[in-house]
Amino acid sequence: MEVLSNAFSLVMAPEVLGVIVAAALFGLLVGAIPGLTATMATALLVPVTFFMEPVPAIGAIVTASAMAIFAGDIPATLLRIPGTPSSAAYTDEAYAMARSGRAELALGIALVCSALGGLFGTIVLVLVAPTLAEFALNFTSLEYFWLACLGLSCAALVTTGSPLRGVISLLVGLLLATVGEDIMSGYPRFAFGNSELAGGVGLIPAMIGMFAISELIRTAASIGYEEHGRIERIGGVFKGLGTVLKRYWRNMFRGWATGTLIGALPGAGAGMAAWVSMAFARKFSREPEKFGTGHAEGLVEATSANNAGLSGAWVPALVFGIPGDTITAIVIGVLYMKGMTPGPTIFLHAAELLYALFIIFFIANLAMLVLGWGAIRAARHIVEVPREMLSPVILLFCIVGAFAINASLMGVMVMLVLGLVAWLMEENDIPVAPAILGLVLGRMLEENFLVSMLKARGDLSGLFDRPLAALLGTLTLALWIMPLLVRGWRMYRPHHARG
């Protein structure tokens, strides 16, 4: 109880509340501007949080990302341009509603379902994370090795369109993580005699590069060519909302559950949660023929799911140090920067901080109802911010941010190079998320492998010595072998049938 009251006093400090409000406005702005993503909002916040205490730093990220995911629905509904990729799944549906004169209702659904979805995900986080952490206290390097393997395999194989391209992305990320001093011998790998590179590739400059610079390059081509209609005046967004939510409450619940689960899956974030929920809504609908004509059912489910997924992603991030999505990958970088290693012990050593974090999750999602309403009213002005003036300022901010972490130009160079690499990867349909997870988890994977091998005296079968490790290991191997088996079976069957 004392921990909880201490946590409350940590959050209720005026400067913390001030940071939360500022981060909320920032998140709404970035989310509502097409082409700027929630992950980019988080990456841009990091250099600023570097100079803050842990509670406001993490609070700013929680708030900004939740607001950005909701705000992406505003241009999706009004202009048919998703503000963030997480709104893409239901952009056509929401826009069709707006075209038929129900823009207010669509925005109302987006706002309330986003907030409720976020709250549900938070409740799951609060209930599940501490219990899981208690269980995880018994884990040794063996379990962590397999957990990291399982998380990375999941990110590369399950959550991407092409497993081969996912694996390539993952390996590139893991190789990036090997830059710097070797954990055992201290030998500087791939440092080219540079003392800063010997410390490894900076996570923060890497993420600003891969999420902000690549995005700037990608969207630069369309500057001066954007064409969209004008936004009409928007009336009351809560009118008629009760009837819709009462009618589709099952969809809302299912969206919460799917969203939280998919969010917790490493590598799959809010965007994937929305796509899967949209597909579920159509599959289980009694009137699937209405989808695409401005039908609220799918919108209720998918917009609940993406915000629930955002909270769900924090479960594996906090408990195991394995990020559930790209935003929590950045969060893990920030936690390390603050000297807090994510993992079950964080629940023992920094319980107050975690409770403060949970409280901020609740505040952020409740504040969304008020501030989000304001953002909808101001949509006309936010969405039409001139991109040609915004992009140069964002680039300058990225440069200063990457410089600020170590006060060196090496950060800026890492940011630029990885920004170009990420852009080239996406141009060639290679997803970036597995590479980010590889970069964040590479060290943990290698360290736990080497420690386990020391214990087992170099015997690889020692990796399966403990029952839970054996289970996790089998799961990981199954994840790799199953697709190959299925493929082999498909190749064999036609011949067999013909013969």
Next chain:
Amino acid sequence: MRLSDTLLGVVIILFAGVVYFASSTFPAPVLQDFGPGFFPQLLSGLLAAAGLVMTIGGLRRQMPAVALADWWQDRRRRRNVLIVPVAGVFYVVASPWLGFVPSALLLVFTMSVVFGVSVARAALLAIASAAIMHLAFVEFLAVPLPWGLLEPLVFSGGAG
């Protein structure tokens, strides 16, 4: 810029090969089974294998070796895209001797003019953003952004 699967696979194999040979020069492990080169060698080996699978898969499909994006055909779009990395490199090269404020002014001004903003608005934007970021990062967060050309003005002004 989109490479065909065959070419992309070959590029990946070459990259993996370079990494593999670079890591084979790392010192051998002492009193351990796995040295500093083990992990990079394992990863680059797997990457080369993945590149090989991609190359073979690509041979079955007809794709142009290199397909340039639409924006490459249009002069203005091409300039828009290229200015982003060019501006970044400019900052890395120029800021140590020009200093943050002059480099930032040039960067924001040039970039927005290239993007089609009028000269007057671009100048205003450059001054405002350089000033706000200087204030926020140098005065408020104490980040030592380089002074460069302005150094004599700032540090001798008070003493003189």
